[in-house]
Amino acid sequence: MRHLCGPKSLGAPLVRAYSKNAPIPTQLSFPCVDQTLERTRSLDGGPEPLYDRIVTGYQVYQHPKPLILYWGGVLQGFDLAYETWGELNARKDNAILLHTGLSGSSHARSHGENEKPGWWESFIGPGRPIDTNRFHVICTNVLGGCYGSTGPSSALPGGKGGERYATRFPPLTIPDMVRAQLRLLDQLGIERLHASVGSSMGGMQSLCLASMAPDRVGRVVSISAAARSHPYSIALRHTQRQVLMSDPHWNKGHYYGGVLPHAGMKLAREVATISYRSGPEWERRFGRKRVNPQETPALCADFLIETYLDHQGERFCLQFDPNSLLYISRAMDLFDMSAQRGREARARRLAASEKHEVPLETEDVDIEEVGDGRDGEDVELVRGMSRIHHPTLVLGVQSDILFPHWQQQEIARSLRRAGNSQVTHYELDAEYGHDTFLIDTINVGAAVKGHLEQEPGSVGKIDS
Incomplete structure (x- = not known):
């Protein structure tokens, strides 16, 4: 039987010739990763969490x-x-x-x-x-x-x-x-x-x-x-908690006085936001629109829906205590x-x-x-x-x-x-x-x- 894909002889090594002068592929940039790292560094002795003073007059x-x-x-x-x-x-x-x-x-x-x-x-x-x-x-x-x-x-x-x-x-x-x-x-x-x-x-x-x-x-x-609570909602909240607890700055909950688990909190909120709204609404608001359609696609936020999730996650990460998120979301699971x-x-x-x-x-x-x-x-x-x-x-x-x-x-x-x-x-x-x-x-x-x-x-x- 003749093989339509691959070498004619199964025993023959597949040899590809590359030019020694071929240009090295350009490394992709990851500004979203850099921004998150910079944001985390800025929280070490920098801005305090807002949740202990964001609500007043109670x-x-x-x-x-x-x-x-x-x-x-x-x-x-x-x-x-x-x-x-x-x-x-x-x-x-x-x-x-x-x-x-x-x-x-x-x-x-x-x-x-x-x-x-x-x-x-x-x-x-x-x-x-x-x-x-x-x-x-x-x-x-x-x-x-x-x-x-x-x-x-x-x-x-x-x-x-x-x-x-x-x-x-x-x-x-x-x-x-x-x-x-x-x-x-x-x-x-x-x-x-x-x-x-x-x-x-x-x-x-x-x-x-x-x-x-x-x-x-x-x-x-x-x-x-x-x-x-039903299994799907439990699974969603489990995923949020796992993302948050995977942040090394979470430190098994003992981050007070140190660096807040900003990255984990941001990503947990992004996962949650997906479950809070609906596909039809996002189809109307964002569709498949990209931020810069003429630029080469990136692995960071590229579609408008991605920038929306990024914004929601970043806005929330200093406004709510990560441990409160863990405890209260688990209470919902147990209900x-x-x-x-x-x-x-x-x-x-x-x-x-x-x-x-x-x-x-x-x-x-x-x-x-x-x-x-x-x-x-x-x-x-x-x-x-x-x-x-x-x-x-x-x-x-x-x-x-x-x-x-x-x-x-x-x-x-x-x-x-x-x-x-x-x-x-x-x-x-x-x-x-x-x-x-x-x-x-x-x-x-x-x-x-x-x-x-x-x-x-x-x-x-x-x-x-």
Whole structure:
């Protein structure tokens, strides 16, 4: 058989002749690599991270007692940063607790103490979807965060010379964040919220609070969230953490006082940004356009979409504590409303309570065993959500790849199977992906406003 490719004889060596005078190929340049190295060098004794002062004008609740965490860890006390808008009425029943996403601060809207626009600026205010003429809005920086609340970058109790928790901070979960918020509500004298509202990780918190303390919530809003994290979102966050921890300056979390893991943080944010938006939006905004179409293609940012990711990563890398990113993203992975997970957590916390002689909080009760009599994972989820009997708005986005719309369908279905007849479920056909909750004031805002202002008993079963 004759070989059409390669030498005719398999045993013959392949010989290529090169001219001794042939020019040496030009070495490619890598300005992106050089810029990253220069940026990292500049951080050694140079600019301080911004996350400890980027948000100002907040108040701090200081909890003086130990808090037993979901996985058995103990915080001897904690700080929780929060901001408020609108007046709390005399009955203290018009409060709305607003929960943030992974990197959100308490600064959801501008006010006299901090006039910079907040992360949900257009949604909050007089006459807006969350109407401050009617409601008293409270937003916290989550436990584990870096904008005023206790987290890995906080001072280590008993440490010396400004020593931080770093990766000695105990494992954290969404229920731990919610328990900290409940202690704040206790301090404020708010026994029952008008509503619990949250998007993304905040939507997880909103569901968790309604299940953990059902008598303290009037209604629930969960936008672009999930009742349990699914493998794709876990894989995305795992990749972000691995990129960050691969930066040698991360130093197993002990980078405080040294060089921040800038390169790892930047790349982790770029990976995250891919999951926050959608392909259709980027096709419209960037297409296949290159920065300089006439120049030879480079291995650094060459397409417009690449320069966008670079910008997003660089902008974020000094604005959020890397360890907070690790801890909070893992808390999202661990989130699971299933009754079985709740029983396991309660057993761990009971053991830790006895070991440390710290009483558990009043909301630690046995989960009511309800369902349709069948076994299986879905029934465990229904049982775990059976205490959410409130009017509930579940909002999803069809272009969301991080929290795909079938996860919001799962929330609504599980609530209804658990006996909640006041579930309203919408799916938005928006192009912005997961970030729709930050951008689409008209559609997201209208759904939220309608749900918050509806009279009790008028919430319907809507699927669209």
